[in-house]
Amino acid sequence: MLRRRLNRLFGRDERKVDSRTIYVGHRPCPATEALIPPKFCDNRIVSSKYTVWNFLPKNLFEQFRRIANFYFLIIFLVQVIVDTPTSPVTSGLPLFFVITVTAIKQGYEDWLRHKADNEVNKYLVTVLEDGRRACKESEKIKVGDVVEVVEDETFPCDLILLQSSREDETCFVTTASLDGESNHKTHYTVPDTERNLESLSATIECEQPQPDLYKFVGRMHIYRNNQEPAVRSLGPENLLLKGATLKNTQKIYGVAVYSGMETKMALNYQGKSQKRSAVEKSINAFLLVYLCILVSKALVCTTLKYVWQNRPGQDEPWYNQKTQKEKDANLYLKMFTDFLSFMVLFNFIIPVSMYVTVEMQKFLGSFFISWDKDFFDPEIQEGALVNTSDLNEELGQVEYVFTDKTGTLTQNNMEFIECCIDGFQYKYADSGTELDGFCVTDGPVNILQQKAGREKEELFLRALCLCHTVQVKEATGQGDGVADGVEDQVDGVMGLDGETVGPADLGGFIASSPDEVALVKGAMKYGFKFLGMESKNMRVMNRNNDVETYELLHVLNFDPVRRRMSVIVRTKSGDTMLFCKGADSSIFPRVRQEEVDRIRMHVERNATEGYRTLCVAYKLLSREEYDQADTGLREAKLALQDREEKLMAVYNQVETGMSLIGATAVEDRLQEEAAETMEALQGAGMKVWVLTGDKMETAKSTCYACRLFQRSTELLELTVRTLVDLGRKREERLHELLLDYHKRAVQDAPPIKAGVTRSWSSANQDYGFIIDGATLSLVLNSSPESNSSCYKSLFLQICQNCTTVLCCRMAPLQKAQIVKMVKNCKGSPITLSIGDGANDVSMILEAHVGIGIKGREGRQAVRNSDYAIPKLKHLKKLLLGHGHLYYVRIAHLVQYFFYKNLCFILPQFLYQFFCGYSQQPLYDAAYLTMYNICFTSMPILANSLLEQHICMEVLMDNAALYRDVAKNAMLGWGPFLYWTLLGVYQGLLFFFGVRFLFSNPALQDNGQVFGNWSYGTIVFTVLVFTVTLKLAMDTRHWTWINHFVIWGSLAFYMFFSFFWGGIIWPFLRQQRLYFVFANMLSSVSAWLIIILLILLSLLPEILLLVLRKPRGPHSRQIKQRLPSSGTSTIFMLSQTASTHSFSWSD
Template structure:
């Protein structure tokens, strides 16, 4: 109950932040430069007016709900517009309609929204109450007392027990675990369910659970002001004339849950709205689709059109009153107020604005939101996007972007964990200039490693990991021969990391790795005889070839995205000081001793070979430290670690100082395999004219090989351009060279080529003809990209990149990923999608129009920041080509029909104005006007918008180029809007004038004249309902029982209400509201009325039917052809589709980036030996480009041995397709099949 309650509070807080509370909070934070908190001293702390621990996420109370909610709703243009109309209708001189014609639909919309808001706020009140009244043990006046959370204050000391939620942001003081450790779950903060470790300062952990000592504790914390950075905290504890450095690893944040720890004590630093949890609960940036923006524009145009119609009819009224109206004064005497004809025209203008108001659709936005919600549920319910291995379904985390999924032109993808599995395997290594990992036969020839290749026997090591596989026995021999550098190599791997060991049942040793890379490296060291066994805050214990050896851990020089390396300083049992470091090759190479130049050159060649095979590489180095130098450096480190200002910069400078003059040991190579179905998915999306850019932190060679592995790069490509310049001039020249090679010297051709590209692609006669822009690829390094993103070069970068079939950016930072996405958004009118799985992908995901998170090995940060999430990259194909395309198709058809229906309904009054002296009289009965949009025609169009399919899912995936109309905005644009509104205008013209002409001379069956106004109105209304129902039947491609029920049911409801309103009974009850007794019965009993209705329906519908048949026969679209094929296949009955198998050649290569989270080293240094499983968290590549790669280079037909194999993928949708992306399928082939 507590967890569910807290999650609900968090969700509702994100949805509806309390405006006034946040405003007051921001004022306090803006004035607060640093925070002073004194333990056990409420009087001192209250002087600073810190926030209390009460939270309020509810927006309303009983008295404020109605005014505030109505105020919010009337800030929407449509609601305010109809409110103005309602006010106008209360003026008798201009109102031709009763007030209920406007108030009924308006109140319905307002009521639906108000009920939803009230329900949400009720649950917010309930959650607030449950959270604020939770009990917590607070140390007050020397005693532990149970207090409600809302009564907790900054400076209080709180006792937490196992499985309790943390009440506020606490500084951990002591715990029941050794070394002041405690374990927390942060699922409410970052979505990660793995346990994390926190540790108290040694001086406070000695307080234990002694209440008397804790009550006497008077330490003062000086720290940063409240902020929303969950992974960062900077502060200092002043106690007993000493200062102690505080960081995030000593904090327990509100929203965490204490796990596997009997008790702990903490000092409240931030409370209530100033906690980091609540600081992160603001609104996220609202993403709007291109259809949203277009709809807003069109609604304004419609409003302008309404004004124009009102002006035309007002002018007509003025002229009519001047020339004709005076003849009627004897019969229809005016009030003195309206004798002036001009003033009569002015009043008529407002009258017609009221009558024609339905041309602006009040229910449009509500209906659109209903459709989007339904489309989101379809994604959530799709079993073919469910990953059973991790019990992870697809999730639409937003309901506003579904149709945008059908318009994506650019996909920006991370590599590690997104295209690859992020499951690392130690594959090869280089030690002192010699490589290990390859297998050779008796003749010295390299042998391909397969599943049948024998593995190395590690039976000499009783602590080996039985899952580990290695095939080169020479490395084991080197270990057994006790070669010093080989042993030092694996000793470094066993010492330089942040892994926590856990001993499970029956003595099983399990490593809890912060990153998959570290897990693979330490596991390799374990199998080769250097077993990482345990750690304390001050020591690391290894079993070196069966002997226990304990090293004193003196410092961890932590990893970050700038350093791209981590180091440890240890003292071995002999008393020697050692620094061990691992990181990106170029980063470490710049810090090596000059005597290593020859070894560095050899190792660089090995690194290039490893990267060429798609392996993730890492360089290793070490250094012997002088005792005096280290002591002096350690003093500087302690001083920098307690600094409040620029602490990270000062620490970074000290790390740089000690990491100079290292000696190279070698390098490692780790394999990260591709996810299942990645090459096929990329090939299919490429056929859909979606450009896929890979943005990775890997080395250039690795980036190229992941391209070959995914079929993004092929040996038969014309040229692969490599942009690796180090200066702006070099990058500019390389881009210009690439541009000239692609486009030739003609600048005119280049300037026009990009604009014509989309149209040319889609104008192909054959739906199955695959066209590519050019067989070129662009690969650009991170340092070159930094120059290319400058204002002077960004345009040429966009031009060249968009003309290449494949773009890969390597060695990029998280910020550069976001900048690349922003660049395309700014220069190309295209929908962008970013997909990733780690914290380093969050900025890219938030920048793109659509963000997709992969729930993988790197935590949940990407998922939490995303709009859609699932477990495997291959599901992206179905998300876009099925759900995205359907959503776009359904939304466009819905909007076209909606505007058509409203114009056909409303403009009948416009034509009637010319025949009634522009007197603002209505054709329809007022109740018909009220019910038309909300009862008679609302459900059929919603059914079409929810369930329609132009082609089924199998054909949507089988023919990816059906996706292109969405990219070209072909199904709903300004031209399409004018077409459907013109159809509505013509329909209204026919609806009015055919009955008008027919009834001019027509008589009833008994000879009486038939042309009374009510018969005329019933005829037009009935014709309208039938016409729009037939039209939606024509627009529906995929019929379900729901469609039938809603269409036929709406017609039945219309006739039932029609006869009820004109019945004797309703007249008896409401004689003033329903005066036309028996009109429906008398009218619809006449044959001529039904003939007129039939004629009107046929004349309205037949032109559209004829146009559609002619277009489908003479100018068929891609969808028309595929639909025809689908229908033909259905008629033939189920049969095996004998698609021809296509043999293709490809260069099969592997993939690559080292991952580690900043800040974890200090956690280890302070002694957090984990005893519970933790999964990997956010990571970032730690590799660097190969040295010496400069200038523009091109790769032509690389000559790598091709492997020929059949590639036929069986999809979960039940059909088979060839994976060769260059295969062309013609209409004739399909007809033959």
């Protein structure tokens, strides 16, 4: 006791309470003398970040955590505190604009979250209190309340199902808002809960809140008068999740176990880790360069100022003598102050508005993906989905594509093709023939020839009808409509034309997996029909139309580790049987080995043909075996700690010594245009890795069908089969194979470069690599005495020199490990993962870019992805089209921002050499403030949204164009140096060109000379026109919006200069530009120098345009794409069938 108190006092580790106790209806159990109700959180849902009181400080704190914002805040404070040459408004106003726009955006988004929260929290719910029904707001529900929910209502919190209006004590729910699955799921009441809930006395022990939607562990103690409490296990089948909707059930009653922010829905709304694009890293690198330039400029000017002042004869004139206070000032403090002043003077070289422009470009640009009608799929009536806009440009930089097979490369649309029973092949065909020496049936079992294996055939088909979790969808209402529903379903199955329907209506069945529906339908083709469940009895109609009833005792659920599932049933004669189906690698070690050889050849042949195979086995359980299994299962289900591990141990114990009956073959057809898409990705320089949990032969056949493997491809196999060597250890054989493959694929063959298109007819040999999950574990997690790092390095080098890598028999965690390994290798290549199921979520989250397919395995992949598309074929346009354009646009935006700010500040820096380093600004404060906000911001924003340097059709037809921008080509140091030199050239030209003009003492017709502000205004005018016209020259795709913002920005600058220098002057405290702009334009010399300097500044670009030869086969197509003279350009944010969100139109 003392040690526990000391541990608690001094914070020592103590076992965390990992379960909670809940009193149903807040009624104490009979053994309780005094009830002290435990405290749980209320049922309020809070998805908002801010309140009225903390919005301002919290939002400002978050915004000033960004380096750029914090930097400009420091500059603003320096201007306020120190006597600087420019007004604090020049940096304060742009910063205020950026902070205000961001705060308004975030505040509005948070207001919407508050509004949504209130709709949920204020919703009225019916609760049982002291034997009567009462209404209360959802946010006032407490853990332990018994809640009533009626049909089509959503559950207000996580509930344990106590009572249902259905006779079979079940209810149906949809969880579309949680995982996207629209099919109905069945949940069960807790056995032995009393009908009269008002008198129910029970407690619930369950695990603490955790976010896994499909995991729940608990038990309920039900107390009766003077009896031992009955203990019932609780699992996910008893838990109704907040956000799910009640369907096909009039009403249910449930007890609240998790409320508010502890519900699984709330726990799953935690944000994903932030992914950073390569463009962001380039921006940060460029910012460091420009920050160094800024500091260097300030140091140079500060040093030269004091050197110049200390020269003989540089004393201050009599009218500007230093005061005594200035003379007594500390020299180093004065130098530091001057350094800060120069930093303020040159600070505009850092583009503060670039961050806002980039964010707006990403946000608005993401709508073009959503609006693209080429992504719309009529089957699911949905288009593309953008979950994050921060990675648009990353779509144009992908080097490695990791794809799932089932549901991604294939349709996940299963159709039963054939089966093998006791070594004989049965194929549903129109005419009987002999194939490979095995019998091929010509119809259902009831018209087969009589043979000795009749009992095995019926046993096999009964196994297909019993070993599953499929439920029959009722035809109407909740009555006994099962038979009618099955008749309709039978007609539908017998009339199949190779097509299956969507997950919401799988041929009259409700199932979590299309595989199970395909097997049940396959049994129906041969005369055995599953009729559904009645209470705990499974009903099957045999070929004689007799209904057989089997009592369902236990379901041993499927999981990816076991790769099998089983049921234990009892026949009417009292026999207890276990039926099991699963992958051959999982079933073969658990059956009699003499039975394996008859089936293995069929399984391997079907897998080679690309079919999905499952093996079926059974076991007749003795009374002792069943009692032992039943006891073990019940004890494991009641365990709160390590329930899954205990269940797994019982499963492994009972699923041994089985008899193999046969195997099934189910076809999963390729996705539409899967082969063309994979070929285009490889033509774009991307390397494709297929990561699948399927067997090697099936996956290899799919790779050939998708043209990832060609007939000329030499396959390097590293699987358990190739590691078998009776005389040596597996590690030794692994090392030998890795060295051999490394010599062939790396040392003796030239590496495959990303910029070279793969040619199947070339002299260079193409290699494909195949590895399975067990061997991958040896490579990545070798024993300490083996050289694991060497294995991993050799494996990675081999894979990087292969055109395609196939990883089969992968667990979800292994998929993520593969992606992480490639992502962190030398060069840090950009990775993309694409998948459709929950087992793909780990690799989707691990990759730089995660793509979800809106498939048939729920929406977990979609919810966790960065982008979601309906079909695999849409990946081609997403990467080769949108990705290419997004990258080019934002790369040009970033380079242009740094370039125009360098042009802006360089004359300011040069001017200090001619004003005695007095920190005299060259431009008026209004120009300093408005340059980045108004004069030059809108044209580049429009360009970064609308520019198409190559039209979408050409990008799609020429995959090699993708390689032109690969590896961050447009944001490398070479292009950055070009833009920087161009900015230096133009900045020097602006300053010294105007200075040459000012060498003439008489510039105006009246003989007057221009002053300091006229000098700066002419430089600024040339600057604004040059950088805007430079952007116009870079524009290849003109729309009316481009015309409006480019010419409109120049017109606005002219109007503002007239307005600022004339009309508004009486309202200003000081007016340094009074009539300056008008006087400047009245001078012929000023006009001449402005036009001449603009032409000279743009001369390098003009020469490049004239001298640059058209490159690539697409030049003629681009010319055809452009409109003829006289054609109006209309920008359409349309939803027509155009190839992009905007197009040319007459």
